[in-house]
């Protein structure tokens with residue numbers, strides 16, 4: 001039996017789709033070692049602006065991040081711990097004034113619901129250090145329909161060519 005035939009059989013049995021569903025839930029990756037620091041240690045590592053967003057769930061002023069206009073190929077990593085969260089291929093211009101992505105590198109983000117502006121919003125944060133990144137909305141482009149509205153100050157861009 002060829003691989004393709006096996007896959008067709010699994011698909012027919014509903015097994016392949018179950019595997020896909022499991023992948024979508026994006027569990028915490030086994031290779032991500034959590035980084036836990038005290039508030040004092042975080043203050044030493046981060047700028048006051050980055051601390052306010054990452055550790056206190058603040059929101060930067062729209063249009064304030066140079067990453068809004070970043071169009072080079074590369075990776076957007078957590079400014080707190082360096083874990084790569086998004087690639088340049090996942091970025092789109094949302095016109096909101098915040099760097100926006102339609103998906104993320106699997107297993108790197110976790111979500112929770114917050115009520116900071118009365119109605120519930122889905123907050124997301126780095127799976128390694130717990131640093132707040134932004135909020136996810138359902139008005140993004142295809143193929144996911146999601147908009148990960150990210151604070152630029154919570155990210156560090158690493159260009160593919162190695163030149164910062």
Ligand SMILES: [Zn+2]
Nearest residue numbers: 078081126129
């Ligand atoms: Zn992090």
